[in-house]
Amino acid sequence: MKKHRTSPTTDSRYKPARPFNADEFGRVRRILGGKVLFVQGDAAVAYGALLAGCRFFAGYPITPATETSEILSQLMPRVGGVCIQMEDEIASVGAIIGASRAGVKSMTATSGPGFSLMQENIGYAAMTETPCVIVDVQRSGPSTGQPTEGAQGDIMQAKWGSHGDYELIALSPSTVQECLDLTIEAFNLSETYGIPVILLTDGIIGHMREKVVLPEFEEIELTWRREPTKPKEEFQPFLVDSTKIPEMAIFGTGYHTYITGLTHSETGYPATDSQVDHHRLVQRLCDKIRDNRDRIVQVERDYSDGDKDTIGIVSYGVTSRSVNSAVKMLRQDGLKIDHLRLVTNWPFPEKEVAELSERANRIVVPELNLGQVYHGVREAVAGRSEVIPLWKTGGEMHVPHDIVELVKGGVK
Amino acid sequence: MSEPRHRLMDFVREEIMPHRFCSGCGCGTVLNAFTNAVEGLGLDSAEMVCVSGIGCSSWIPSPYFRADTLHTTHGRPIAFATGVKILRPDLTVVVIAGDGDVAGIGGNHLIHAARRNIDLSVFMVNNMIYGMTGGQVAPTTPAGVVTTTTPHSNVEPPFRVADLVVAAGASYVARWTTYHVFPLLESMQNAIKRKGFSFIEIMSQCPENYGRRIGLRTGIDFLKQFKEQALRVEKANGMSEEELKDRIVIGKLCDKERPEYVSELHRITREQVDKLKKEMGGAA
Ligand SMILES: Cc1ncc(C[n+]2csc(CCOP(=O)(O)OP(=O)(O)O)c2C)c(N)n1
Ligand SMILES: [Mg+2]
Numbered sequence: 001m002k003k004h005r006t007s008p009t010t011d012s013r014y015k016p017a018r019p020f021n022a023d024e025f026g027r028v029r030r031i032l033g034g035k036v037l038f039v040q041g042d043a044a045v046a047y048g049a050l051l052a053g054c055r056f057f058a059g060y061p062i063t064p065a066t067e068t069s070e071i072l073s074q075l076m077p078r079v080g081g082v083c084i085q086m087e088d089e090i091a092s093v094g095a096i097i098g099a100s101r102a103g104v105k106s107m108t109a110t111s112g113p114g115f116s117l118m119q120e121n122i123g124y125a126a127m128t129e130t131p132c133v134i135v136d137v138q139r140s141g142p143s144t145g146q147p148t149e150g151a152q153g154d155i156m157q158a159k160w161g162s163h164g165d166y167e168l169i170a171l172s173p174s175t176v177q178e179c180l181d182l183t184i185e186a187f188n189l190s191e192t193y194g195i196p197v198i199l200l201t202d203g204i205i206g207h208m209r210e211k212v213v214l215p216e217f218e219e220i221e222l223t224w225r226r227e228p229t230k231p232k233e234e235f236q237p238f239l240v241d242s243t244k245i246p247e248m249a250i251f252g253t254g255y256h257t258y259i260t261g262l263t264h265s266e267t268g269y270p271a272t273d274s275q276v277d278h279h280r281l282v283q284r285l286c287d288k289i290r291d292n293r294d295r296i297v298q299v300e301r302d303y304s305d306g307d308k309d310t311i312g313i314v315s316y317g318v319t320s321r322s323v324n325s326a327v328k329m330l331r332q333d334g335l336k337i338d339h340l341r342l343v344t345n346w347p348f349p350e351k352e353v354a355e356l357s358e359r360a361n362r363i364v365v366p367e368l369n370l371g372q373v374y375h376g377v378r379e380a381v382a383g384r385s386e387v388i389p390l391w392k393t394g395g396e397m398h399v400p401h402d403i404v405e406l407v408k409g410g411v412k
Numbered sequence: 413m414s415e416p417r418h419r420l421m422d423f424v425r426e427e428i429m430p431h432r433f434c435s436g437c438g439c440g441t442v443l444n445a446f447t448n449a450v451e452g453l454g455l456d457s458a459e460m461v462c463v464s465g466i467g468c469s470s471w472i473p474s475p476y477f478r479a480d481t482l483h484t485t486h487g488r489p490i491a492f493a494t495g496v497k498i499l500r501p502d503l504t505v506v507v508i509a510g511d512g513d514v515a516g517i518g519g520n521h522l523i524h525a526a527r528r529n530i531d532l533s534v535f536m537v538n539n540m541i542y543g544m545t546g547g548q549v550a551p552t553t554p555a556g557v558v559t560t561t562t563p564h565s566n567v568e569p570p571f572r573v574a575d576l577v578v579a580a581g582a583s584y585v586a587r588w589t590t591y592h593v594f595p596l597l598e599s600m601q602n603a604i605k606r607k608g609f610s611f612i613e614i615m616s617q618c619p620e621n622y623g624r625r626i627g628l629r630t631g632i633d634f635l636k637q638f639k640e641q642a643l644r645v646e647k648a649n650g651m652s653e654e655e656l657k658d659r660i661v662i663g664k665l666c667d668k669e670r671p672e673y674v675s676e677l678h679r680i681t682r683e684q685v686d687k688l689k690k691e692m693g694g695a696a
Contacts (some may be wrong), residue, residue, distance in 0.1 A: 076681075
């Protein structure tokens with residue numbers, strides 16, 4: 001007798017790669033050696049991925065991101081995972097989406113030129129609500145630009161790089177420790193919201209060595225996508241509850257799930273002729289992030305005493321390091337400085353910047369590009385404060401003195 | 413009393429029928445051969461993943477075939493399928509897509525997957541045209557043909573895709589046409605069974621957007637021509653380029669055992685895990 005072909009036979013054999021138990025975590029810790037390490041940002045990203053339970057990586061070599069894939073090529077098999085080099089970055093994102101759908105946390109890492117190539121498939125991950133993490137170690141562009149130099153030129157691309165309306169999350173670490181911590185956070189967010197999460201490091205932090213303290217299992221939380229709670233016959237892959245986040249049926253678990261980048265209804269099937277379905281879908285893709293922005297957005301405030309007539313500085317990523325020094329110098333000179341560091345770039349911390357503008361008469365925005373976050377700040381400030389850019393390109397960080405001069409120059 | 417159910421109905425997504433293929437299109441024939449092949453092998457569709465790209469041919473599995481389905485971006489199904497197969501080597505992963513998708517925009521993924529010899533079955537429906545977008549020249553369109561983007565005649569020679577894939581190192585390669593349904597069906601079964609990269613180039617018809625330009629107005633016209641053009645590979649061996657002009661060489665072009673990519677990757681993972689266990693005195 002032939003077996004019944006559509007029976008859900010695979011469940012018992014299905015073992016998702018989600019090493020959330022203390023044993024698995026402990027094994028990664030042991031492979032990484034001591035609790036305190038002195039490593040590059042690119043390495044910290046790789047370690048963070050392993051600790052978060054990432055067991056599949058696909059990438060294509062590019063400076064200054066290559067070290068992450070080199071390190072994962074070495075370590076991934078030791079923790080039972082697979083790390084491969086694909087023929088290009090388009091294929092790399094394709095492979096991590098496929099792997100994610102098959103039940104594993106997956107990641108890729110690249111820099112500008114590769115990030116540009118990835119955009120179509122990043123949009124696919126957003127549209128199909130597939131969790132994955134994409135690391136962009138930013139270098140100077142456009143085009144091949146300055147391969148070995150750091151930059152912050154991809155902030156807008158991270159949000160708007162693929163066509164159409166969608167929301168995703170982008171994070172900017174400013175220390176090597178944060179490269180590790182935010183990689184873990186990126187996995188948690190991507191699994192929670194079913195989206196691609198972009199980690200925006202840069203060539204400076206990527207190649208800089210700093211002290212990193214590895215977390216204990218109890219100190220961190222690791223999330224995993226919500227799997228179906230309904231029986232197979234009733235399950236609809238894109239039917240949502242009040243969270244607006246669909247449950248995810250993993251391939252090979254008998255659900256016969258249909259996943260497409262076309263506009264689809266709750267059933268997953270194409271609904272390309274329906275204005276209603278399309279609107280409902282893209283509105284939800286945006287809402288599931290916008291509704292949760294307070295939970296998602298992280299900033300760090302280093303504000304002066306008092307709540308009026310201050311000078312604000314908004315920074316993010318590697319530039320925050322120059323600002324930290326500048327803030328000390330300016331305070332020594334008796335100036336009231338409020339430093340707002342954006343850990344989350346997207347969704348944009350609009351509310352937090354608006355609050356700053358209630359205190360600060362002027363807000364300086366230093367960044368390693370010719371104007372990106374500046375625009376978001378101006379929009380959030382809505383004329384309440386003067387917004388002054390401090391743009392720099394060419395591969396070098398801001399010298400704290402430049403920031404001090406600009407801030408002081410405006411004080412009458 | 414309900415109507416008797418067709419034996420292949422378990423393999424199609426009945427809820428979204430009727431299908432959207434034009435009358436005379438070869439895609440229905442390929443879907444037919446594929447579902448029969450799967451049934452004949454006794455495969456459980458819950459243990460299959462179908463991956464496709466963008467184009468009419470990609471609609472054969474996506475959405476019509478009832479398995480876990482990944483309908484990807486144009487040209488990229490093999491890349492997505494690579495990630496699926498690495499995670500779940502126990503599943504049968506099949507890619508079905510068009511000539512423009514697989515050999516045009518996705519040509520790079522095709523040759524690298526063949527070189528790696530990853531255990532995927534790729535069935536490329538070659539209708540010699542970009543069908544879905546309305547009949548533009550494809551890398552498989554014969555020279556001299558007028559299409560919407562070669563209105564003064566196509567000056568490019570076409571790819572012989574199956575031969576390319578043989579050269580790139582695939583385990584199993586065959587070429588058939590929609591006229592040769594039964595050999596195609598059997599070939600699909602062999603491709604699925606063969607561990608390694610399997611590729612079938614299926615010469616197919618697009619009466620709407622290709623046939624109308626070359627004087628073949630119906631599916632039948634194409635089938636008649638395929639029948640005439642077809643030449644078994646055994647006979648074609650040793651024939652000159654001139655003699656093979658305008659012929660379609662059909663049959664199995666290669667079938668060999670080679671180390672398979674995913675098994676090799678997992679071997680390395682096993683070795684590394686074991687090594688670590690030893691280093692840690694069994695504690696890991
Ligand atoms: C990146 C990208 N470029 C172009 C298209 C438009 N497009 C959709 S289908 C198609 C051609 C399909 O041709 P083929 O793969 O041969 O499939 P067929 O329709 O002939 O079966 C193109 C160019 C697209 N969807 N995505
Ligand atoms: Mg075609």
